[in-house]
Amino acid sequence: MKTKLSIIGVLIAISPMLFSFCGFYVSKADGTLKNKTSQVILVRDGNKSVITMYNDFKGDTKDFAMVVPVPVVLRKDDIKVVDQSIFQRLNDYSAPRLVEYWDENPCNPVRDEEYRKSAPMASMSDKRADDNGAAKNKMLGVKVEAKYLVGEYDILILSAKESGGLKEWLVANGYKIPAGAQEVLDPYIKSNLKFFVVKVNEKEKQKLNNSFLRPIQISFNSPKFMLPIRLGMANADGDQDLIVYAFTRKGRIESTNYRNVNIVTDKNVPLFVQKNFGSFYGNLFTHQWNKEDKSIAFLEYAWDVSPQNYYHCDPCIATAPSEQDLVQSGVWWLAGKDWNDYSDIDNDEPDNGSKNVHFTRLHFRYNRNSFAQDLMFQVTPNTETFQARYVITHPATGNFNCAAGKKYLQDLRQRRKKELIELTALTGTNIYNWQDDATAKNDEEENASAQYASLLPEVKDELENRESMPVGILLFGAAMLGGAALLRWKGLI
Amino acid sequence: MHWRNENWLYATYFLTSLLAQFVCEYFFGKKSLPFLQRLRNGIPSVLISSFGLSLLLKTNYWWVAVFAAAVSILSKYILRINGKHIFNPSALGIVAAIVLTGNAWISPGQWGSGAVIMFGVCCLGFIVTTRVQKLDISLAFLGVFAALLFWRQVIYLGWPVDYFVQSISTGSLLLFSFFMITDPKTIPNHIVVRVLWGAAIAAVAFYLTTFKFMNGAPIFVLVLAQPLVPILDRFFKAKKFEWVSPKTYSPEEKKFLQIIYSRSIM
Numbered sequence: 052m053k054t055k056l057s058i059i060g061v062l063i064a065i066s067p068m069l070f071s072f073c074g075f076y077v078s079k080a081d082g083t084l085k086n087k088t089s090q091v092i093l094v095r096d097g098n099k100s101v102i103t104m105y106n107d108f109k110g111d112t113k114d115f116a117m118v119v120p121v122p123v124v125l126r127k128d129d130i131k132v133v134d135q136s137i138f139q140r141l142n143d144y145s146a147p148r149l150v151e152y153w154d155e156n157p158c159n160p161v162r163d164e165e166y167r168k169s170a171p172m173a174s175m176s177d178k179r180a181d182d183n184g185a186a187k188n189k190m191l192g193v194k195v196e197a198k199y200l201v202g203e204y205d206i207l208i209l210s211a212k213e214s215g216g217l218k219e220w221l222v223a224n225g226y227k228i229p230a231g232a233q234e235v236l237d238p239y240i241k242s243n244l245k246f247f248v249v250k251v252n253e254k255e256k257q258k259l260n261n262s263f264l265r266p267i268q269i270s271f272n273s274p275k276f277m278l279p280i281r282l283g284m285a286n287a288d289g290d291q292d293l294i295v296y297a298f299t300r301k302g303r304i305e306s307t308n309y310r311n312v313n314i315v316t317d318k319n320v321p322l323f324v325q326k327n328f329g330s331f332y333g334n335l336f337t338h339q340w341n342k343e344d345k346s347i348a349f350l351e352y353a354w355d356v357s358p359q360n361y362y363h364c365d366p367c368i369a370t371a372p373s374e375q376d377l378v379q380s381g382v383w384w385l386a387g388k389d390w391n392d393y394s395d396i397d398n399d400e401p402d403n404g405s406k407n408v409h410f411t412r413l414h415f416r417y418n419r420n421s422f423a424q425d426l427m428f429q430v431t432p433n434t435e436t437f438q439a440r441y442v443i444t445h446p447a448t449g450n451f452n453c454a455a456g457k458k459y460l461q462d463l464r465q466r467r468k469k470e471l472i473e474l475t476a477l478t479g480t481n482i483y484n485w486q487d488d489a490t491a492k493n494d495e496e497e498n499a500s501a502q503y504a505s506l507l508p509e510v511k512d513e514l515e516n517r518e519s520m521p522v523g524i525l526l527f528g529a530a531m532l533g534g535a536a537l538l539r540w541k542g543l544i
Numbered sequence: 545m546h547w548r549n550e551n552w553l554y555a556t557y558f559l560t561s562l563l564a565q566f567v568c569e570y571f572f573g574k575k576s577l578p579f580l581q582r583l584r585n586g587i588p589s590v591l592i593s594s595f596g597l598s599l600l601l602k603t604n605y606w607w608v609a610v611f612a613a614a615v616s617i618l619s620k621y622i623l624r625i626n627g628k629h630i631f632n633p634s635a636l637g638i639v640a641a642i643v644l645t646g647n648a649w650i651s652p653g654q655w656g657s658g659a660v661i662m663f664g665v666c667c668l669g670f671i672v673t674t675r676v677q678k679l680d681i682s683l684a685f686l687g688v689f690a691a692l693l694f695w696r697q698v699i700y701l702g703w704p705v706d707y708f709v710q711s712i713s714t715g716s717l718l719l720f721s722f723f724m725i726t727d728p729k730t731i732p733n734h735i736v737v738r739v740l741w742g743a744a745i746a747a748v749a750f751y752l753t754t755f756k757f758m759n760g761a762p763i764f765v766l767v768l769a770q771p772l773v774p775i776l777d778r779f780f781k782a783k784k785f786e787w788v789s790p791k792t793y794s795p796e797e798k799k800f801l802q803i804i805y806s807r808s809i810m
Contacts (some may be wrong), residue, residue, distance in 0.1 A: 066609055156568040231771045234702070234704065237701070237702045238701040238702050238703045239695075240702060241701045241702065242701060258729075274757045275757050276757070276758060305651065305653065306653045307651075307653050308653055308654045308710065308711075308714070309653050310653050310654065310655065311651070311653055311654065335665070423703075423706040423710045424707055424710050424711070425708070427757075429649070429759050431602075432604075432646060432647050432648070432649055433602070433604060433649065434604065435604050457648070461677065
C-alpha cells in the first residue's frame, strides 16, 4: 500500500487540569487548592541542578504560598524568575503526537498533501505574599537562613530542628499546613534539607501588572538528583500528574527508584482519533499506567536537542526550543560562563565545553500508595531517541473500479479492523465506547464498505471470540518450569 | 517481568559469554578433565554471569555488550590466584563497561520493586544459592544492608515503613544479593570470614548509597573488595568450593566414559 507522508501534530491538551509544583501550597484561607498536574524543568550536569517550577496558582495571590525542600541554603543569585511561556514551548514540542499519512488511489495516482496545525493548551497562574517578624524562632528551632526578594516573590530559606517547631512556625506566621504534612517534614529535617518558602510580594506583583505568577528557578550544587514529591501529596487527594522536562549534556535521565517504561508508541489508530486526540491519549495513558502497575516513570520523549543538531523529531509538532529557550530553562552550559555566574560554584565534573543538550520528558502519575519515595534520578549515557507517536492514515479518494482498486478496498477494510482492535487494546476501552466517534459522519468516508461504522459489528464479534487467557504468560511460565526441570534432570542445578 | 525489545542485548550477553567460555576453556582450561566435561561444568557459572549482566547492565551499543561479556569471562581465566579467580565475572564486566566505555549504565529502577518480583527473585535465588552457591553470604549481605537501611530510613529519619520496603524490594538489589555476591569462587572460603566480608560490603555500600547517592554502589564495592579475598584465604583456611563435586567412578565406568569422550571429541 503506498502511503504518502505529510503530517502533523496535534497537541495533547494534557486533559483538564491545573498545573502546579510538587511542593505544597499552603493556603491562608481554608482554600480548596489542589495540585493536579505539575510541570518541572530539571537541568543536570555533574553535581549541579537547576530546577524550574511552573506556577499555576489560581486565586487571590494573598493566599499563595509554596514550600519546597532543597538540599542547600540558596544564595540570592541562585534564584530567579523566568518567562512562563517556555513551559508552553517545551510541552508543545515534546508532547505525544499524531501523525497523518495519505493513501494513494491505486487507480489514479495523484497525491494530495495537507498540513494541519495543532491547538496546544493554555494555562495561567496567580500568587500571593506575606511577611512576619521572627522572634520566637529560636524557641521553635526554626532558623531563617536567608531572606530575598526575587521578582514578585518574597523568599525565605528556613532550616529547622524538628517538624513540630517548623509546623508551629509556619502556622504562627499565617500558613495553613495540610494534614499529613508533618510526617513528611520530619524526615526532611533530619536529612538536613532546608525549606524554600515562597510568597508573593504584593507591591512587586502590582508593578508587574501580570495576571499570572512567573515560574521560579533555583540552582544548587548537590549530589542529590531528586524531586521531592512527598510533600505535594499532603494536600492532594487522588492521583497527581507530573511532567518532567529534563536537560542534560550526556543523555537521557531515568528514575532510579521507580521502573522506567516507554509509553507505547508507533501504533496505527483509526482516523477518527484525530478529532479528539487529547482524550484518546488521556485514555491510553491511564490504561497503560494501570497495566504497568502505577509505580512507574513513563518516557514520552527523548531527543538530542543540541542547537547544532537540526533534526529533533519525526514529525515535529512545534518549533524546536531555541537556544534562548534552553538557556531560559536553565541549560547553563549554552550560555557561557557569565550567566548568573553559576559556574564559579565548584562542580565535580569539570566543564568539558560540550554544547550538547539531551531532552527527556518523563510523565509520572503518583499517589501516596504507589509512590512511597521521592523521585530519584540519574543521568545515563543513553542517547537513543524516543517519541510517543500515533499514526492515522487517510484513505485514498476517487474511483476504485480497476482491479488494484478493488484489492485496495479489501486491504483498507482489513487495516481499519486492525486499527479498531488496536484502539481498544491501547486504551483498554470497550469498542462500544467508540461507537459515536466511529459512526459520526466523516467527509473522507466515501466508501460505504470500508467505513469504520460498518466494520464495528465484525470487530465486536472478533473481540468477543478472542481468547481471554493471557496465553503468553502461561507459555512463558511453562517454558521456565520446563527449563528448570531440564536443568535439574541434567544435574546442572 | 518486562523484557521489552531488549532481547538483542540479552542475546549478545549470553552468546558472547558462551563463546568466550568455549575459547578460554580451550586455551586456558585445566587439562585434567576432558574438554567437554569442563565445558559442561562451566555452564552454570556462565549462565549466572550472563544473567547478571542482562539484568543489571544497559547499553545502546552491541560492542559495549560484547566487551562487558568478554571481560566477565576472560577475567575468570586470566585474573587468578591460588586456583580461584579474583573478581566476580559479571560485577567486573559491569564496572569495566561503565568506567572504561562510558556508554553503559546500571538501571536500578529497571525491575521496579513489587512484591511479585521480590518473591520470584527470592525463590529463584534460594534455589540457585542452595544448589550451587552460598546462601550464607546472601543473607549476611542482605541482612546487614536491610538492617542499616531500616535504621536510617525508618528509625532515624522517620519515614513510613513502605518507604523502606521500596528500597529493599528493588529487583536489582535482590539480584545482586542472590546471584552476584554469592559466586563461590570469589568469596572467602572460611564461613565466618565470609559472613563478615559480606557484612562489610553491605556496610560500605550502605554508606555510599545513603550519603553519597551513588547508584549501583554494592557492585562497585564488591569489585573493590574482591582482591582482599586471596589475602583472607591465606589466613583462614577452609575447603575449596567445586562447582560439581568430584565423583568417583569404578574402573568400568571410567573406561566407558573415556570411550564416550574420545568419540564425541572426534
